[in-house]
Structures are given as C-alpha cells and as structure tokens.
C-alpha cells in the first residue's frame with residue numbers, strides 16, 4: 001500500500017522545526033525560570049541564526065546591478081507596511097495580509113472540510129473490501145499526482161461559476177490522500193476488534209464511530225495532514241479564478257502589477273500559515289488518537 | 295433436547311491454491327448448563343472450533359445448531375473471552391465493559407442499573423480499582439480479567455472461553471476459576487473453555503473434550519468428570535475420581551504428543 005510513500009511527502013517537510021514548538025508539557029519547577037529560558041533559547045536560537053545567515057546571503061547575492069529579484073533590504077523598504085501591520089484596512093481592495101490569509105482560510109475550510117468528510121467516508125467504504133481496494137487504489141494513486149492548476153479548467157467547465165470552482169479545486173486536490181490513507185487504516189483494523197464488533201452485533205454506524213474511527217485514527221490523521229497541506233498549496237490556483245481579497249489572488253495580482261517585494265512578503269505569510277495548519281491537524285490527531293497506539 | 299449440536303463439522307482454510315483442512319468430522323453435543331473443557335496441543339484447531347461456535351468463521355461442511363437453529367452469525371448470546379483479551383485500547387476498562395452492556399441491555403436496564411451492572415462485573419474479577427485505566431496501562435493478566443468481565447456482563451447463553459487464564463499467575467488463576475465455577479452455578483449458563491491446563495480442565499468441566507493433533511484434527515476422546523458440585527480444589531486433590539480423570543487426560547496428551555514427535 002502506498003501509505004508509506006504518502007506518510008512523508010515533501011509537503012509536510014519542515015521536520016527540524018517540529019522540535020521548536022514541542023515545549024516540555026510540565027516543566028519541572030525545581031529547574032526554575034533560567035532553565036526554561038535557556039531551553040527556549042536553545043530551540044529558537046539555531047533557526048534564528050540560520051535565518052539571519054540566509055537573509056545575509058540573499059542580500060549579498062542579489063544586490064548587484066540588474067539582478068532580477070529584490071533583496072531583503074528592498075523588500076523591507078517597499079513592503080514594510082505589509083510586514084508590520086497584518087490587519088490594516090484602507091479600502092475594500094487595500095487590506096492587510098492577515099485579512100487576506102483569513103479570507104483564504106475560509107475558502108480552504110470549505111474545500112478541505114468537504115474533502116475530509118467525503119474522503120473519510122469514501123475511504124471507509126472502500127477499505128472494507130479488498131476487491132474495491134484493488135479496483136480503486138491505482139486510480140486514486142494516479143489522480144493524487146494531478147497538480148491543482150490542472151484541475152482548474154475542468155472545474156470551471158463543470159461549475160460555470162468561479163466560487164464553487166475554487167472550492168472544488170481545493171477539494172479535489174486534498175481528497176485523494178485522505179481517501180487512500182483512510183482506506184489503508186480501515187484495512188489495518190485488527191481482526192480482534194472486528195471480532196468484538198461482530199460478537200456485539202454493532203451495526204454499520206456503531207462500527208464506524210466505535211471501532212473504525214478510533215482504530216484508524218492515526219492513518220486518517222496522517223491523510224488529513226497531507227490533505228490540509230495540499231489544499232493550502234491549491235489556494236493560489238483556486239484564487240486565480242475567484243479574484244477578490246484572498247492571499248492567493250494577492251500574489252497573482254502583485255505579479256501582474258510587478259510588485260515583487262509584496263510577493264516575497266506574501267510567500268512568508270503563506271508558508272507560516274501552512275506550517276501552522278499542518279501543526280494544528282497533527283495536534284488534533286494526537287489528541288483524538290491518544291491511546292490508540294497503546 | 296439437544297442444546298448445542300456440532301454435527302459432522304469440517305473446516306478448511308483456503309489460501310490461494312492451498313487448502314488446509316484444520317478440523318475434520320467434529321461431532322459433539324452439549325447440554326444446556328453443561329461445562330465443557332476442550333484440551334489439545336497447540337495449533338490443533340481449538341480456537342478455530344470455538345470461532346465456529348461463536349459464528350465468527352463459517353463451517354466448510356456440516357452444521358452447528360443452538361437450540362435447533364443453525365449458527366451462522368456471531369451474537370452476544372455466545373460471548374467470547376478471546377485468547378488475546380481483545381480489549382479496545384482507546385477505551386477505559388469501564389468503557390470497554392460499557393460498550394457490551396449498552397449494546398445488550400441498552401433497552402432493558404436503566405442507565406443507573408447498567409452502571410451498577412458494569413461495576414458488579416468488574417468487581418467479580420477484582421478490577422474496580424482500575425475502572426478508569428486504559429488497557430495499555432494495566433498488566434496482561436488484568437486485561438484478561440476485564441475481557442472476562444466484559445463477556446460475563448453480556449449474560450450470554452453460552453460463554454466461550456479461549457484459554458482465558460493462560461497468562462495469569464497461579465493465585466489469580468485459582469481465584470478466577472472459583473469465580474467462573476460460582477457464576478456457572480448461579481447462572482447455570484453453558485460454558486465451553488479451551489485450556490492447556492489439565493488440572494483446570496478436570497476442576498471445572500463436566501466433560502473434557504480431547505482433540506487429536508492437526509492437521510485435520512478431530513475429537514479423540516470425550517471424558518466425563520463425575521465429580522459432584524460444588525467442587526473444592528483442596529478436597530478434590532485426593533479424590534479418586536479426580537485423580538483418575540487427571541490421569542486419563544495426561545495419558546491421552548502424552549501418548550498423542552509422543553506420537554507426533556515420532557512422526558515429525
């Protein structure tokens with residue numbers, strides 16, 4: 001099963017930074033504030049140093065005459081307002097990037113939410129039967145490699161309207177890993193649990209909530225985590241359609257009016273938001289599937 | 295009347311082109327309220343036979359009938375204590391039992407009655423103190439006890455026990471054997487217990503079913519244990535009927551065992 005391949009895709013790559021947020025849950029009071037501060041320093045300092053070095057390299061590399069890309073200094077000079085105040089509102093089209101991210105997040109929430117519900121249900125049905133699994137899995141494996149942009153024309157042709165098309169693009173990009181992983185998780189439910197369910201005569205709905213979801217939770221959430229990453233990846237493609245105030249459209253718009261420094265800032269916003277989304281789903285997954293691994 | 299009838303049952307497992315006959319021509323009739331022990335060497339097909347009675351696997355040929363009706367699906371009237379406890383690791387001890395109790399008594403007992411019933415069954419296996427722990431946090435023996443409590447809590451017609459005490463220390467084992475005998479006396483339910491332990495088989499059973507070695511295992515001998523109940527393990531040790539039964543089982547197992555070793 002492709003679960004192995006799916007579990008470590010490049011999308012949720014920022015592995016080293018994972019350490020940064022995993023503060024010890026209950027710091028030993030004996031160790032005192034100094035210890036906590038030094039721990040914090042040890043976790044925050046290295047990425048900070050690397051960031052500084054990277055910025056410096058970038059600054060030096062692109063400060064020559066006729067260089068195509070702006071330097072960090074230029075970004076600061078031209079787009080400081082975007083960095084400093086994420087939530088300003090100067091007009092309907094002139095708002096802070098924080099607002100734009102929120103607008104995009106709403107769109108992703110629809111698309112991804114739909115993909116999560118449909119994906120888990122479809123995965124649960126397909127995972128129940130080895131035959132269906134054999135029939136569907138290769139097709140899903142192919143579909144999941146189709147990039148978000150490629151779905152755009154199909155989506156537009158199908159919906160004729162930009163708003164549902166954008167949500168559909170997010171949906172269709174995110175759903176495959178969710179289906180595939182859920183199905184794999186359902187196949188991996190131990191026979192013991194199925195026997196318990198059989199003896200108790202649990203019906204389909206009870207089986208789904210009481211056995212399948214908790215047992216397959218680690219698989220489901222690894223699928224959801226990949227899915228949320230992909231739906232955030234699709235945001236630029238989706239918002240090329242809708243226009244409006246999303247962060248994806250902002251990039252498209254900035255490119256059309258050659259505001260490269262704004263794009264740089266927007267990229268950072270997108271990256272940080274994607275990272276937070278990934279952590280969030282992973283965190284929910286940990287909470288929901290606690291005990292399952294026992 | 296024949297309560298549970300196992301009629302010329304054969305069971306083969308098919309994996310690809312290979313067909314393995316595990317059980318062959320099993321015939322056994324069990325009366326209501328009877329306690330039957332099944333004993334046999336590892337891998338001979340004891341669990342398979344129990345799963346057939348539970349309805350978890352289908353017979354290849356033959357039929358199993360409970361009260362005249364053919365068994366072809368599992369149900370809470372034939373509760374199973376599984377060989378490997380099979381507790382759900384994401385539920386607490388209490389919730390594991392509750393899952394069964396809600397399913398079986400959801401419409402006949404009130405919420406408070408169900409709670410009492412769960413605690414009563416946990417108390418029977420002395421597990422009330424760990425009611426809020428998860429299976430991962432308790433010992434193997436404790437898990438097995440919860441598995442027994444869960445099965446008992448279903449008040450099944452037939453209790454199927456697949457080596458339930460295999461992982462337990464001698465003291466806990468003795469206590470649970472007494473508990474099982476007590477429940478059997480009180481509820482009068484039919485019990486079928488797989489065991490490796492000759493003493494346990496003789497102490498608990500009305501009849502001991504001895505299985506031949508696989509593949510194509512069948513019932514080699516059925517030994518009645520004519521010892522009146524209630525049985526007391528200490529008094530029993532010197533009783534001639536007990537000693538005779540014990541010897542018969544040992545002889546069966548040893549002779550078969552030696553036979554297998556010679557054949558391999």
Ligand SMILES: Nc1ncnc2c1ncn2[C@@H]1O[C@H](COP(=O)(O)OP(=O)(O)OP(=O)(O)O)[C@@H](O)[C@H]1O
Nearest residue numbers: 307314316335336337338339340341342343377508
């Ligand atoms: N689902 C299955 N598919 C194929 N073969 C099986 C299956 N289940 C059991 N067997 C085979 O049937 C035989 C009997 O297995 P079973 O588990 O019933 O033995 P057992 O008597 O319970 O052994 P133990 O005392 O070790 O628990 C074994 O050889 C096993 O490999």
Ligand SMILES: [Mg+2]
Nearest residue numbers: 340341377456
């Ligand atoms: Mg077994």
